[in-house]
Amino acid sequence: xxxxxxxANVVRTLADxxxxxxxxxxxEPLVGALRNHLAGMKALEDLDVDEADPIVTFDPRWE
Amino acid sequence: MSQPELWRLSLRxxxxxxxxxxxxxxxxxxxxxxxxxxxxPAVHAYVTLMVDSxxxxxxxxxxxxxxxxxxxxxxxIPVGVKDLLYTEGFPTQAGSRVLEGFVPDHxxxxxxxLKAGGAVIVGKTVTHEFAYGQDVPAxxxxxxxxxxxGGSSAGSGVAVAVGSAFGAIGTDTxxxxxxxASVDGVVGLKPTYGRVSKHGVFPMSATLDTxxxxxxxxxxxxxxxxxxxxxxPHDSSSIDEPVPDYVAALGQGVKGLxxxxxxxxxxxxxxxxxxxxxxxxxxxxxxxLGADIVEVKLPELEHAANVxxxxxxxxxxEWHRRLLRGQRDKYVPATRIMLELGELVxxxxxxxxxxxxxxxxxxxxNSFAKYRIDGLVCPTLPHxxxxxxxxxxxxxxxxxxxxxxxxxxxxxxNVFGIPALSVPCGFSSKGLPIGMQLYGRPFxxxxxxxxxxAYQQVTDWHTRRPEPTRAQAGVR
Numbered sequence: 039x040x041x042x043x044x045x046a047n048v049v050r051t052l053a054d055x056x057x058x059x060x061x062x063x064x065x066e067p068l069v070g071a072l073r074n075h076l077a078g079m080k081a082l083e084d085l086d087v088d089e090a091d092p093i094v095t096f097d098p099r100w101e
Numbered sequence: 102m103s104q105p106e107l108w109r110l111s112l113r114x115x116x117x118x119x120x121x122x123x124x125x126x127x128x129x130x131x132x133x134x135x136x137x138x139x140x141x142p143a144v145h146a147y148v149t150l151m152v153d154s155x156x157x158x159x160x161x162x163x164x165x166x167x168x169x170x171x172x173x174x175x176x177x178i179p180v181g182v183k184d185l186l187y188t189e190g191f192p193t194q195a196g197s198r199v200l201e202g203f204v205p206d207h208x209x210x211x212x213x214x215l216k217a218g219g220a221v222i223v224g225k226t227v228t229h230e231f232a233y234g235q236d237v238p239a240x241x242x243x244x245x246x247x248x249x250x251g252g253s254s255a256g257s258g259v260a261v262a263v264g265s266a267f268g269a270i271g272t273d274t275x276x277x278x279x280x281x282a283s284v285d286g287v288v289g290l291k292p293t294y295g296r297v298s299k300h301g302v303f304p305m306s307a308t309l310d311t312x313x314x315x316x317x318x319x320x321x322x323x324x325x326x327x328x329x330x331x332x333x334p335h336d337s338s339s340i341d342e343p344v345p346d347y348v349a350a351l352g353q354g355v356k357g358l359x360x361x362x363x364x365x366x367x368x369x370x371x372x373x374x375x376x377x378x379x380x381x382x383x384x385x386x387x388x389x390l391g392a393d394i395v396e397v398k399l400p401e402l403e404h405a406a407n408v409x410x411x412x413x414x415x416x417x418x419e420w421h422r423r424l425l426r427g428q429r430d431k432y433v434p435a436t437r438i439m440l441e442l443g444e445l446v447x448x449x450x451x452x453x454x455x456x457x458x459x460x461x462x463x464x465x466x467n468s469f470a471k472y473r474i475d476g477l478v479c480p481t482l483p484h485x486x487x488x489x490x491x492x493x494x495x496x497x498x499x500x501x502x503x504x505x506x507x508x509x510x511x512x513x514x515n516v517f518g519i520p521a522l523s524v525p526c527g528f529s530s531k532g533l534p535i536g537m538q539l540y541g542r543p544f545x546x547x548x549x550x551x552x553x554x555a556y557q558q559v560t561d562w563h564t565r566r567p568e569p570t571r572a573q574a575g576v577r
Binding site for chain 1: 308337338404406407408410411414425426429434437438439441442444445446450452453454455456457458459460461462463
């Protein structure tokens with residue numbers, strides 16, 4: 039999604055999916071914050087990450 | 102030095118005085134508490150004082166010294182602990198109403214190590230709510246009490262600066278030790294990820310959080326890190342690497358160390374002239390001392406804040422998931438909005454950020470190898486502190502805010518897991534402290550201490566102490 043397309047409806051829909059209720063006064067700040075987050079993600083799109091595994095920890099050993 | 106002035110000593114000087122029985126731990130604590138009484142109304146560094154237990158600990162420390170038992174360099178030394186760390190039997194509220202009344206039944210590993218090392222814990226220092234840096238706590242900058250004290254380890258930085266603790270513990274997920282160190286004029290270390298246990302510390306992000314010391318000198322920082330560092334089986338992210346003798350390495354100086362300067366990234370247009378001049382002069386000093394200063398370009402650093410922010414938002418909201426649903430209205434609104442935002446980040450975005458982080462970390466490692474550098478040197482922040490009402494930590498609008506500049510300079514240390522040290526390197530024309538930041542290779546905190554200690558042998562910025570008063574003005 040283009041960051042500029044984020045609006046109050048998008049925020050409310052995502053909040054519903056996440057299962058949280060958001061006070062009305064938080065919606066407008068969240069529109070701006072979500073736009074900034076998506077702009078940040080967009081800036082990462084051109085990185086070459088093909089050879090990289092995500093940094094998560096998983097150790098299958100039982101001992 | 103008279104007993105009332107003992108608070109002015111460095112941690113090392115205080116430790117030496119105790120070991121030589123020049124004064125007692127009780128006297129050291131009395132001086133510290135008197136200084137605390139004098140400064141606390143103006144700076145509000147502490148949220149909980151532990152005076153009675155501190156007096157008992159000091160008396161025990163003196164008894165042990167009389168019997169010939171010395172637990173190490175922190176034996177009998179008054180210290181502060183950020184209110185994000187568990188302290189058995191004492192409130193731990195992380196600056197939040199959400200945790201009102203919470204009293205842990207055990208100590209954080211770091212607190213347990215401080216106690217085992219004979220430290221005297223004066224109290225819990227103020228933090229921003231859950232260390233998110235979104236609210237404005239009561240703490241004020243001791244150099245001008247109209248101004249921001251840094252955060253989120255605000256109280257720890259201020260307590261050390263004014264002398265109501267010889268050292269303090271902070272936490273750092275995106276700069277929360279280094280920012281207060283810079284604006285309060287003290288030394289602050291964000292250690293390598295996994296170097297210091299996080300057990301018993303309220304988390305933000307499992308892969309970004311670190312715990313570290315704030316002190317007045319680099320040598321004091323090395324002493325304190327030596328006590329709290331090391332593997333902890335209670336912390337799954339703790340790394341079992343040997344803990345070197347950080348103090349022993351201090352005398353090696355900087356000759357032979359190669360320090361990179363990335364002017365494109367760290368000396369960009371937002372760096373104010375006073376900061377630029379002070380850090381450039383400090384770099385020249387380091388060169389004079391024998392360090393090899395190398396011009397470098399690490400364009401990959403530009404992405405660190407975006408990667409880190411996605412991880413931070415998601416991890417923090419995941420931990421607060423139940424609390425946000427059950428006690429939403431107890432959070433400060435600005436913290437609550439950040440927690441709500443983290444709930445809106447998609448899973449694929451989070452994993453992509455962690456993949457990008459891995460790719461960038463590899464690039465940074467290769468850059469260190471290509472330039473054959475031991476570290477980077479830069480301003481800790483592009484500016485000094487600012488009046489509290491001018492502070493913008495809002496991430497909901499467009500353009501750069503104070504918080505986004507903090508992250509620009511500091512977040513890469515957490516994203517790449519490397520150690521970073523902020524050292525005082527001057528004052529602005531308005532009398533406000535300026536910090537120089539040193540980044541190093543993983544687990545090479547010793548290199549950073551060597552550089553900072555050598556620098557402090559030829560400068561006196563770290564010896565200056567603020568005299569805060571309640572009615573200050575003049576920065577605006």
